Amino acid sequence: MSYVENDGTNQRPDPLHGRKLNVGIISPYSFETPGGVQFHIRDFAEELMKRGHKVEVLAPGRRTRDMPLWVTTNDSSFSIPYNGSVARLSYFGFVGPRARRWVKQGHFDIVHLHEPECPSLSHKPLTMIHHPPFVGTFHAAFDPYPLVLRFFQGYLRQYLSPLSAGICVSEAAKQVVDHYGPRDIEYDVIPNGINCKFFATAQPKAAWLGTPERPTIGFLGRMGEARKGFSVFARAANDIIKRYPSARFLCAGTGEQDALKILGKVDPSGMLSKRFEFLGRISDKDKARFYKSLDVYVAPQTGGESFGIVLVEAMAASCAVVSSDLDAFAAVAQDGDDAALFANGDGHDCARQIISLLDNPERREHLRQAGFERSKRYDWPVVADRVLEVYARVLS
Known part of the structure; x- marks a missing residue:
């Protein structure tokens, strides 16, 4: 079965009308170990750069030899069981000020936060008084809905209120976000991507x-x-x-x-x-x-x-x-x-x-x-x- 290149006939009109953006993306998980969210961020960043946009990524942990130059790490991470797996997050000490300083110094047109409900890097910029527009992507799905999220629903809804828009990678993820996400923003269900x-x-x-x-x-x-x-x-x-x-x-x-x-x-x-x-x-x-x-x-x-x-x-x-x-x-x-x-x-x-x-x-x-x-x-x-x-x- 052969692959047919997109000939452009089914492409959407450019919503930015040719404008090139400076995009900051924050990962909650370290790039030192592979994972679906990290791959999603990497591949999306590369797609944006192909189109002429500037992209920088901030992630927990330390640099590895094969890490792209456009990924900045904060040299801090810890392992914690999360959603049936083990995640390498970064939350305590100087992590918050460094993340907010990275956003401020980046002069981004938009900052894209992945899993902003997660206690890690992408959670930190939400306390900034002056900031570029924040877009949050929510990846997690749970069945049953966790008791800890039920307990923190009110806190998360208030904490996530600086978001300008939300993206859920599936209807299953959106069903979770409906419990604790801000109710005054629009949520789009946009799946993960692959290089077909x-x-x-x-x-x-x-x-x-x-x-x-x-x-x-x-x-x-x-x-x-x-x-x-x-x-x-x-x-x-x-x-x-x-x-x-x-x-x-x-x-x-x-x-x-x-x-x-x-x-x-x-x-x-x-x-x-x-x-x-x-x-x-x-x-x-x-x-x-x-x-x-x-x-x-x-x-x-x-x-x-x-x-x-x-x-x-x-x-x-x-x-x-x-x-x-x-x-x-x-x-x-x-x-x-x-x-x-x-x-x-x-x-x-x-x-x-x-x-x-x-x-x-x-x-x-x-x-x-x-x-x-x-x-x-x-x-x-x-x-x-x-x-x-x-x-x-x-x-x-």
Whole structure:
């Protein structure tokens, strides 16, 4: 399936009428460790710079060798459990004055705060008396709604009142923000973006390709985090090898030792673990090749997901996707039209959907094509246009 360049016929009119902006973006999470919000900020910044805008990013933590020069760090961060994961935030001591000074000295036309409700850097500028317009993007989704947020609702609504506009990456994220966000601003639901061409034009890796008798089924994520659903994937694999004894399960991401413990509980004989191959943390280039090489990509996450970026990436690589029926995933999959959905947490149902696709190449091809078309609405040029419309509305 080939990638077709946007010929400009479906582009939105430039909401800024040619004006070039100086944009400051603040990340709540350190760039030292990879994560969805950090990737979102990085890729959006690069898209703006392609268009001639100036962008600077402030993030917690320390600089690493591969960090872009336009990212400034404050040399301070701490780890804390957050939404089923571990986040590296920055909040105490000199962090607030340094963040506010960065905003003041940047002379920005607009400052974009990610997760401003989170106790970290993007929370700090909201106390400034004189400041450029603030736009906040809200990424988090919770089910159930956390007690701590319920307790701080009134405080957050007042603290976030300097925001001029809000962006939620999904309807699931907006349902959370509706509890504590300021009620006098407009919220736009604008999804995360991806570079569709990057995934669409990737070449599969011969060593990872499967065959009809030996299909390759993939998982990508932190295997040690329960919410990423590796245990669901393992239970599904135990059913799949009864139908496809030579199936390969290719796993990218951290937590191999955790994964082996889970596999040992699912199958104490150790036979199941022999069907698994662990790639560790892979580069962006290899991630695209990973999706491109699979017969089926599986997203078994059980909660805490506000979007479905892994689904969209796999779709852009023309890979058939099977995912849990989380609200955020179902929205990307259009309730099963563009990806096969299974009951959240149900490994047997997950296996049933995967086997159905492996048994039916025509249905698998239909999902590949449908998913590929669906991914185009998340291409960065499309998503960035929508964010710039919010900027234009705020600046006007």
